[in-house]
Amino acid sequence: MDLRSLLPPSTNAAYRGSPLSVWFLMLSAVLTIVPGLIHYALPDGGAGVIAGVDLTFTGPTIIAIFAWYGALQIPFGLLLVIIALRYRSLVPLLLLLLVLQQALGAWTAWFWKGAHSDHHPPEHYASVVFVVLGLLFLGLSLRPGDRPTA
Secondary structure, rough: OOOHOOOOOOOOOHHOHHHHHHHHHHHHHHHHOOOOOOHHOOOOOOOOOOOOOOOOOOOOHHHHHHHHHHHHHHHHHHHHHHHHHHHHHHHHHHHHHHHHHHHHHHHHHHHHHOOOOOOHHHHHHHHHHHHHHHHHHHHHOOOOOOOOOO
């Protein structure tokens, strides 16, 4: 079985944006896969030991939700890797979607459903930082360059 038959031809030649945006997407992929592995593999999914969530009353449910979220993060992160390596014409779209994802998460954490909590795990802060950086690299990915990247 040839795994390359799963992938259409590369679109890298059509990408005109900054190569820095491609690297930022790759970094985003790593920062999606690693937490996904943590959520999926750690006994508490990182809920208690990293996020500091009280698991006393609904621990099994919270751990299951963390594992489920990790199961979503791992393949999504792999998709980001594939796009950064092979389908760079999709980099601006994926950066826009990542900014939207993180902006929704930050809004929820700081102003909506999580706003009534004094507890903010590291991801709440990281989401705000990502929105700012993501917008910067989105702009760079949309800026026409002198030549396509290979």
